[in-house]
Amino acid sequence: xxxxxxxxxxxxxxxxxxxxxxxxxxxxxxxxxxxxxxxxxxxxxxxxxxxxxxxxxxxxxxxxxxxxxxxxxxxxxxxxxxxxxxxxxxxxxxxxxxxxxxxxxxxxxxxxxxxxxxxxxxxxxxxxxxxxxxxxxxxxxxxxxxxxxxxxxxxxxxxxxxxxxxxxxxxxxxxxxxxxxxxxxxxxxxxxxxxxxxxxxxxxxxxxxxxxxxxxxxxxxxxxxxxxxxxxxxxxxxxxxxxxxxxxxxxxxxxxxxxxxxxxxxxxxxxxxxxxxxxxxxxxxxxxxxxxxxxxxxxxxxxxxxxxxxxxxxxxxxxxxxxxxxxxxxxxxxxxxxxxxxxxxxxxxxxxxxxxxxxxxxxxxxxxxxxxxxxxxxxxxxxxxxxxxxxxxxxxxxxxxxxxxxxxxxxxxxxxxxxxxx
Numbered sequence: 001x002x003x004x005x006x007x008x009x010x011x012x013x014x015x016x017x018x019x020x021x022x023x024x025x026x027x028x029x030x031x032x033x034x035x036x037x038x039x040x041x042x043x044x045x046x047x048x049x050x051x052x053x054x055x056x057x058x059x060x061x062x063x064x065x066x067x068x069x070x071x072x073x074x075x076x077x078x079x080x081x082x083x084x085x086x087x088x089x090x091x092x093x094x095x096x097x098x099x100x101x102x103x104x105x106x107x108x109x110x111x112x113x114x115x116x117x118x119x120x121x122x123x124x125x126x127x128x129x130x131x132x133x134x135x136x137x138x139x140x141x142x143x144x145x146x147x148x149x150x151x152x153x154x155x156x157x158x159x160x161x162x163x164x165x166x167x168x169x170x171x172x173x174x175x176x177x178x179x180x181x182x183x184x185x186x187x188x189x190x191x192x193x194x195x196x197x198x199x200x201x202x203x204x205x206x207x208x209x210x211x212x213x214x215x216x217x218x219x220x221x222x223x224x225x226x227x228x229x230x231x232x233x234x235x236x237x238x239x240x241x242x243x244x245x246x247x248x249x250x251x252x253x254x255x256x257x258x259x260x261x262x263x264x265x266x267x268x269x270x271x272x273x274x275x276x277x278x279x280x281x282x283x284x285x286x287x288x289x290x291x292x293x294x295x296x297x298x299x300x301x302x303x304x305x306x307x308x309x310x311x312x313x314x315x316x317x318x319x320x321x322x323x324x325x326x327x328x329x330x331x332x333x334x335x336x337x338x339x340x341x342x343x344x345x346x347x348x349x350x351x352x353x354x355x356x357x358x359x360x361x362x363x364x365x366x367x368x369x370x371x372x373x374x375x376x377x378x379x380x381x382x383x384x385x386x387x388x389x390x391x392x393x394x395x396x397x398x399x400x401x402x403x404x405x406x407x408x409x410x411x412x413x414x415x416x417x418x419x420x421x422x
Contacts, residue, residue, distance in 0.1 A: 025202075027138060027142060027143060027150075030093070030198075031153050031157055033097065034157045035161040035164070036187075036194055037096070037100065037127050038157065039161045039187070040187050041127050041165060042162045042166045042169070043168070043169040044120070045165070045169065045246050045265075045266060045269055046166060046170040046263075047180060047262075048066070049254065050173070050180060051065075054180075060369070060375070062372060063248075064369060065113065065117060065120055066243070067365035067366070068121050069124035070364045071121075071361075072120070072123075073127050074357060074358065077357055078354055080132055082132075082212070083129075083132065084136055084137070084206065086209065086210045089140065089204060089205060090198060090204050092133040094198060096130045097194055097195050098195075099123075100127075103119045103121075103122035106119035108181050137202075140205035152280075152281075155330075159330055160273070163269065163276075166267075166269040166270045167270035167274075169266055170250075170270070171263050172186070173263075174261055175263070218351060218355045219354075220355050221352065224343040227405070230398075230401045230405055231340050233395070233397050233401065234292055234399075235332075235359060236360075236363035237296075237394040238328065238332040239360045240368075240394075241391055242272070242333075243368045244388075245269045245272045245322070248368070248371070249269045250265025250266060252380065252384055256315045268319075271319065271322050273329070275330065276327070278330070279294075279326070279329075280334050289402065291335025292331075292336055292339055293399065294331045295329075295330075296395050296396070296402060298324055298332075299332050299392075299395035299398075302321050302323075302324035302327070303325055303388045303389075305320065306325065306384075306388045307385055307389050309321050310381060311385060328395065337356065340352065340356055
């Protein structure tokens with residue numbers, strides 16, 4: 001998805017935190033950083049079609065531009081996942097925002113595909129760093145008596161940020177001057193303001209410094225491998241759906257509605273992510289397994305209905321299917337992460353989350369590149385129909401597997417604080 005996400009690499013960091021309780025305002029500043037990062041990540045979505053038309057590149061080039069973001073994000077996540085434990089939360093957040101500003105400058109200066117690739121790589125690395133530090137920072141700064149707030153904020157802001165970026169960018173591109181630059185200028189100003197807010201509004205919670213370890217271990221403990229394999233189809237279907245909507249969604253909407261309106265194009269991924277946010281909020285008190293079952297069921301029905309909508313070329317049915325799939329996008333993603341992270345003890349959780357993210361961002365990027373290759377041969381419409389049919393089958397497989405299992409093993413789940421990722 002997300003283009004975004006927030007791993008739990010920091011289970012043992014609390015021992016090095018300051019005994020002085022940080023002020024609550026830092027929690028909300030870090031929340032704003034997370035929301036901004038995902039907003040910036042989805043802001044280029046309505047502009048992909050504009051770039052393709054201006055610079056005459058194909059669908060495969062578009063999907064590669066989209067996918068290098070996920071590759072850079074995963075690389076930063078795995079290489080620097082524990083960096084904030086060593087040098088502190090605030091320095092890593094500052095580095096991430098600085099990288100984000102660099103990416104926005106590249107977008108502002110973009111005159112060809114090379115600039116776009118550079119911008120998306122820098123943006124992916126920035127979001128990866130944010131993902132690596134935000135979960136730990138929110139847990140450190142969580143107000144007293146608000147157990148679970150950090151986990152809920154992670155999940156909600158990730159999907160909400162993606163939706164806000166696509167919708168806001170679409171509106172500016174359609175109705176404001178300088179469509180290929182204004183949105184990035186606005187985001188750059190916001191990033192500078194956030195840098196100041198982090199500098200003066202966030203308390204550092206890591207007081208003991210150490211030598212950074214620039215890699216994350218990837219492993220799935222053998223006792224939970226069956227549960228991991230059960231949850232992977234749901235996770236893969238969710239991320240692949242997000243990749244489809246955030247890369248090709250505006251083009252599909254334009255093709256179905258026969259309209260070049262960029263707000264309409266940005267509204268489609270915003271509809272998916274916005275519905276996911278609402279579903280996450282509505283079902284936050286449900287068990288991870290329940291969320292996964294609801295997510296798989298709505299992913300299956302939403303993807304299948306999208307196949308029908310594309311086949312009969314009905315814009316109204318396409319929007320309805322997007323809303324249904326959005327419920328699955330939010331609940332399936334949240335439920336699968338909560339299920340998997342809850343299975344491992346603290347000593348294995350970092351390695352397990354690295355494995356989860358490797359699967360997730362492979363599912364997020366690789367199928368879209370394949371779809372871009374196929375689209376150059378059979379067209380966007382037929383490619384999207386086949387893509388959604390495969391997603392429906394994958395989600396149905398996950399649903400059947402979930403209904404045949406009985407939940408998580410108690411020896412691994414006891415005493416865990418809840419989700420640390422979104």
